[in-house]
Amino acid sequence: EVQLVQSGAEVKKPGESLQISCQTSGYDFSNYWIGWVRQMPGKGLEWMGIIHPGDSTIKYSPSFQGRVTVSVDKSISTAYLQWSGLKASDTAMYYCGRQPANFNYGYAFDIWGQGTMVTVSS
Amino acid sequence: DLQMTQSPSTLSASVGDRVTITCRASQSFSTWLAWYQQKPGKAPKLLIYKTSTLESGVPSRFSGSGSGTEFTLTITSLQPDDFATYYCLQYMTFGQGTKVEI
Numbered sequence: 001e002v003q004l005v006q007s008g009a010e011v012k013k014p015g016e017s018l019q020i021s022c023q024t025s026g027y028d029f030s031n032y033w034i035g036w037v038r039q040m041p042g043k044g045l046e047w048m049g050i051i052h053p054g055d056s057t058i059k060y061s062p063s064f065q066g067r068v069t070v071s072v073d074k075s076i077s078t079a080y081l082q083w084s085g086l087k088a089s090d091t092a093m094y095y096c097g098r099q100p101a102n103f104n105y106g107y108a109f110d111i112w113g114q115g116t117m118v119t120v121s122s
Numbered sequence: 123d124l125q126m127t128q129s130p131s132t133l134s135a136s137v138g139d140r141v142t143i144t145c146r147a148s149q150s151f152s153t154w155l156a157w158y159q160q161k162p163g164k165a166p167k168l169l170i171y172k173t174s175t176l177e178s179g180v181p182s183r184f185s186g187s188g189s190g191t192e193f194t195l196t197i198t199s200l201q202p203d204d205f206a207t208y209y210c211l212q213y214m215t216f217g218q219g220t221k222v223e224i
Contacts (some may be wrong), residue, residue, distance in 0.1 A: 037216075039168075044216055044219040045158075045209050047167065062123060105202055105214045106154030106172040112165040 002026040004034075004096055004113035011119045012086050019082040020116045022075030027032045029077040030054040033099040035109055036070060036081045041091040048094075051079060052101060093117050124151050126210055128217035135222060141201045143220045145210035147191040152193075156211045157186055157195045159204075166209065170195065203218075 007021040022034060035050035049060040053072045060070075069082040079096055094116050097109025131161040135141050145155065155173045158166035168177045170186035173193060183198045193212075197204055205224060210217040 007125070016132070045160075045211075045216040047211070047214045047216060050214075097166075103154075105168075106156065107152070107153075108156035108168055108171040108211060109166075110168055110177070112167075115165055 001110050002098075004098060004111055006094075006096060006113040006116045009117040009119070011121070013072075013122055014087055014120055016086050016120075017084050018118065019080050020094060020118065022079040022081075022113050024077045024079070025099070027097060027098075031101050033101055034070075034072065034079040035097050035099055036068075036079075037095045037097060037109075038064075038092045039095065039115075045095075048081070050089055052098065053077075053079070054101065086118075088094070088120050088122075090118060091120050124148055124213060124215045126212055126215045126217040128208075128220050128222060129208060131218065131224065132221045134224070135200050135223065137200055137202060137223065141197040141200050141204075141222060142196045143208055143210075143222075145188075145193045145195075145212075145217045147193075147212055150190050152213055153200060154212065155186070155193045157184075158209045158211065159206045160209065161206045169208075 003025045005023045033050045036048040038046040048064045049070045051070045053056045060105050071080045096113040098111045127146045146205045157170040175187045185196045207219045207221045209219050
C-alpha cells in the first residue's frame, strides 16, 4: 500500500527553526516527485515547492523561494520541509504529495500525506 | 506568473443537481489540469488529471473537460457526499477553490 505519513503537529515561536517530514512507503521513492502544499486556516491550497528524489532537482514557487527549503533522504524514503526563521504567518496546515516523474498524471499529486499543522505563536 | 481563477467561489446546490465549476488560466500553459475535492480537516483527494482522465475509484458522475485557458469540472446528479470544496491545479498553481454547499 502506498503511504505518505507526515510528522506530527508543531507549536513554535517566531524566529525558531523547524523541519517537518513526509515518510513514504509502498513505491519506488526515486520515481516520483514529492511536493509541498500550504493551507492557511480557512484558506485555499498553495503550491510551495517540489523535489525529485532521484536527482534532487528542486523547483520552488516564487512565493516561497528563499522562505523554505525542501530536501530528501533517499536512504529512508523521506522528504522534508524546513524553515530557518518562522513567522506567525507560517501558521498553516502543510501537506506533502506525490507526483509521478513520468508525468502519467501530468502535474497532479496523486497521493497525499495526512497533513502537518504548524502553529507559530509567541 | 500563471494564475488560475475558479468560478464560482461558492455554489449552492441540491442533491440531484448538475454542477459545473470553471477554472480559467491567465495564459495558455498546459493541457494538463487536475481537479481535487477537499473536505474539512482532510487532505485533498484527486478526482481528475490531465484535464479529463478520471482517477481510479472516482465515481463516473465526475467529469472534466477543457483546453487552452478554460477548463471545467462537471458533477452530474450531485450526491450528499459531494458537498465539499473543489480546487483546480495547473503546473504550480491552484485555483482559489469552489465551495459546493447545500
